[in-house]
Amino acid sequence: MLFSNMVLIPKCKSRVILFLWLLGIIALLNGSAVEARIRRYKWEVKYEYKSPDCLKKLVITINGGTPGPTITAQQNDTIIVELTNGLLTENVAIHWHGIRQIGTPWFDGTEGVTQCPILPGTTFKYQFVVDRAGTYLYHAHYGMQREAGLYGSIIVGLPDGKSEPFTYDYDRNIILNDWYHKSTYEQAAGLSAIPFQWVGEPQSLLIHGRGKFNCSTLTTPSLDAGICNATNPDCEPFRLIAVPGKTYRLRISSLTALSALSFQIEGHNMTVVEADGHYVEPFVVQNLFLYSGETYSVLVKADQDPTRNYWITSNIVGRSAPNTPPGLGVFVYYPNHPRRSPPTTPPPPPLWNNTDPRLAQSHAIKARQGYIHTPPSRSDRVIVFLNTQNTINGNVRWSVNNVSFALPHTPYLIALKENLTHVFDQTPPPDGYDFQNYDIRIVQENRNATSSNGVYRLNFNSTVDIILQNANSMSLGTSETHPWHLHGHDFWVLGYGEGKFDVFNDPKKYNLVNPIMKNTVPVHPYGWTALRFRADNPGAWAFHCHIESHFYMGMGVVFAEGIDKVGKLPSSVMGCGETQGLYRP
Numbered sequence: 267m268l269f270s271n272m273v274l275i276p277k278c279k280s281r282v283i284l285f286l287w288l289l290g291i292i293a294l295l296n297g298s299a300v301e302a303r304i305r306r307y308k309w310e311v312k313y314e315y316k317s318p319d320c321l322k323k324l325v326i327t328i329n330g331g332t333p334g335p336t337i338t339a340q341q342n343d344t345i346i347v348e349l350t351n352g353l354l355t356e357n358v359a360i361h362w363h364g365i366r367q368i369g370t371p372w373f374d375g376t377e378g379v380t381q382c383p384i385l386p387g388t389t390f391k392y393q394f395v396v397d398r399a400g401t402y403l404y405h406a407h408y409g410m411q412r413e414a415g416l417y418g419s420i421i422v423g424l425p426d427g428k429s430e431p432f433t434y435d436y437d438r439n440i441i442l443n444d445w446y447h448k449s450t451y452e453q454a455a456g457l458s459a460i461p462f463q464w465v466g467e468p469q470s471l472l473i474h475g476r477g478k479f480n481c482s483t484l485t486t487p488s489l490d491a492g493i494c495n496a497t498n499p500d501c502e503p504f505r506l507i508a509v510p511g512k513t514y515r516l517r518i519s520s521l522t523a524l525s526a527l528s529f530q531i532e533g534h535n536m537t538v539v540e541a542d543g544h545y546v547e548p549f550v551v552q553n554l555f556l557y558s559g560e561t562y563s564v565l566v567k568a569d570q571d572p573t574r575n576y577w578i579t580s581n582i583v584g585r586s587a588p589n590t591p592p593g594l595g596v597f598v599y600y601p602n603h604p605r606r607s608p609p610t611t612p613p614p615p616p617l618w619n620n621t622d623p624r625l626a627q628s629h630a631i632k633a634r635q636g637y638i639h640t641p642p643s644r645s646d647r648v649i650v651f652l653n654t655q656n657t658i659n660g661n662v663r664w665s666v667n668n669v670s671f672a673l674p675h676t677p678y679l680i681a682l683k684e685n686l687t688h689v690f691d692q693t694p695p696p697d698g699y700d701f702q703n704y705d706i707r708i709v710q711e712n713r714n715a716t717s718s719n720g721v722y723r724l725n726f727n728s729t730v731d732i733i734l735q736n737a738n739s740m741s742l743g744t745s746e747t748h749p750w751h752l753h754g755h756d757f758w759v760l761g762y763g764e765g766k767f768d769v770f771n772d773p774k775k776y777n778l779v780n781p782i783m784k785n786t787v788p789v790h791p792y793g794w795t796a797l798r799f800r801a802d803n804p805g806a807w808a809f810h811c812h813i814e815s816h817f818y819m820g821m822g823v824v825f826a827e828g829i830d831k832v833g834k835l836p837s838s839v840m841g842c843g844e845t846q847g848l849y850r851p
C-alpha cells in the first residue's frame with residue numbers, strides 16, 4: 267500500500283517520505299517512540315430509540331451507539347473526553363471504571379461523590395491518565411442511568427517495547443449486559459415506593475449490545491406494530507468471526523444491572539489470563555462466571571470442526587430467572603456464512619443455584635508468576651461490612667452494618683476539601699457489627715437500621731482490610747451475590763469463605779503469597795470476601811455493590827483519604843448544592 271502510493275508521487279517527495287519513514291523505524295527500534303499521547307474524544311450523549319433486543323425503547327447513546335465507542339489507548343496516555351449532554355432534561359456523569367485517577371480524583375465521574383452532575387446542554391471535559399495496561403470500562407454513574415445503555419470499554423495497551431506474557435493472533439472485545447424494558451425512572455420510582463416494587467429479572471441478556479426478546483411473549487399486545495420486530499437489524503446477534511487455527515484474546519466484561527452471568531463458547535475451552543487489568547496465573551474454564559463490573563481476558567483457540575459455527579451464550583446464575591432467555595451470539599468459523607446457525611441447541615447453563623463452581627472460580631484467580639504484587643503482611647485497620655436488606659421508614663433498603671447509604675447532592679470531594687461540614691453527617695459509620703449475636707443465616711428484622719451519608723476517613727497511606735460479610739436477605743433461605751466495586755484503587759483479594767467470618771482464625775488462611783489485585787469482587791451467598799488495600803490515593807472514593815438497584819437502595823460507602831493532598835479542584839466539577847458560589851477561577 268505504502269509502496270503503491272510512493273510510486274505515484276514525484277520522486278523528491280517520495281524520498282522525503284522514505285527518509286521520515288526510516289527515521290520512524292529507527293526511533294521505534296531505539297525505544298525512543300515511547301511517548302505518551304493525548305487521545306481526544308468528542309462525545310454526544312443522547313436519548314434515541316433503539317431495539318437492542320428487538321423491542322423498541324428509549325436508550326442512551328454516545329455518538330449514536332450503545333455500547334458507546336471503545337476508548338483505545340496505550341499505557342500512560344492522557345484521555346480527554348469532551349462530553350456534551352444532549353439528554354435535554356436529564357443530568358449525566360461518567361465513571362471510568364478501573365482507572366485509578368491518580369492525581370485527578372475529581373474526574374472519577376461519580377455524581378455526588380467527586381463531581382456535580384453535567385447539566386443538559388453543557389459540555390464537560392474529563393481528562394485523566396491511563397497508567398496501566400488492561401481492560402477497563404466506562405459507564406454512567408448518576409442515578410440508575412447506566413442501565414439505559416450508557417456504557418463502553420477502555421482498552422489500554424502496553425507501552426512500546428513491552429509484551430504480554432501470553433500470545434494470541436487477534437484481540438476482540440465483548441461487553442455483556444442484562445436488559446429491562448421499563449425505563450430507569452419507572453424502576454427507580456418502584457424501588458423507592460411504599461409498597462416496594464422490585465425491578466424483577468431482566469427481559470433479555472445482551473451480548474455486546476444485542477439480544478433477542480421473543481416478541482410473541484409480549485403480555486400487552488403492542489399498539490405500534492413496529493415496537494417489537496424480530497427482524498430489526500439492531501437485534502441481529504453478535505457474531506465473532508474466527509479464522510480456524512488462530513488464537514483469540516477475548517476481553518469479556520460485564521456491566522449488568524443485576525445479573526451474575528455464566529459465559530460460554532460452545533465446545534471451546536477458555537484460558538483465563540487477565541482480570542481487572544492484572545495478569546492471572548492461567549487456568550482453563552468451559553464457562554466463565556462474571557459479576558457486574560468485572561473484566562477478564564481469556565484466550566480461545568479456534569481449534570474445533572471448522573465446517574460449522576458455534577453458540578456463544580450468556581446465562582443468569584445466582585438468581586432464578588426462568589423467564590429470561592439466554593443471551594446468544596455466534597462464533598463463526600471463517601469462511602462459513604456468518605448467518606449460518608450452529609446445528610446444535612445452545613449448551614445448557616450451569617445450575618443457577620449451585621454456588622460451588624462460582625466459588626471455585628473465585629479461588630482459582632491468582633496473580634500470575636512474575637507479576638505478583640506482594641501485599642503488605644499486616645493491616646492498620648480492619649473494617650467488617652455486614653451486608654443486609656432492611657426496611658427503613660417503610661422502604662426496602664440495603665445496608666452496611668445497618669447503615670443505609672444516602673448520597674448527598676453536594677459532592678463529598680468538594681465538601682471535604684472546602685470543609686463544608688454541614689453537607690454530610692460527620693459521625694463516621696461503624697467499623698463492624700454485633701458479631702456475637704447476629705445470625706447471618708436467618709431473616710433478621712434489623713430494627714435499628716438507619717440511613718446516613720457519613721464517610722469512612724482512612725489514614726493516608728495506611729493499609730486497610732475490608733471483610734464483606736453476606737447474610738440472609740429479607741426473603742427466607744435467600745442470600746444474594748453482591749459484586750463490590752472500589753473506586754480509585756485496586757485491592758488484593760485475600761480470601762473467600764463460607765459462613766460467618768471468624769476475626770481470629772480466618773485471617774490465618776489469607777493468601778499473602780500470590781493474591782490477585784482487582785477492583786470488583788463478588789461476595790457469595792452466606793459467605794465472606796476479604797480484601798486489603800493501601801489508602802494511598804488522595805480523594806473521596808465510592809465502594810459499593812455494583813448492582814444498580816442495590817446501590818440505589820443504599821448498598822455502598824465512601825472512603826476519604828489524604829484530602830489535604832488533593833490538588834486544586836477544577837471549577838467544572840462544582841455548581842450544585844452547597845458548592846454554588848464556590849467557583850473561583
Ligand SMILES: O=C1O[C@H]([C@@H](O)CO)C(O)=C1O
Pocket residue numbers: 464655739740741746816
Ligand atoms: O433488593 C432486592 O429486592 C428483591 C427481593 O428481596 C424483594 O422483592 C430482590 O431480589 C433484591 O435483590
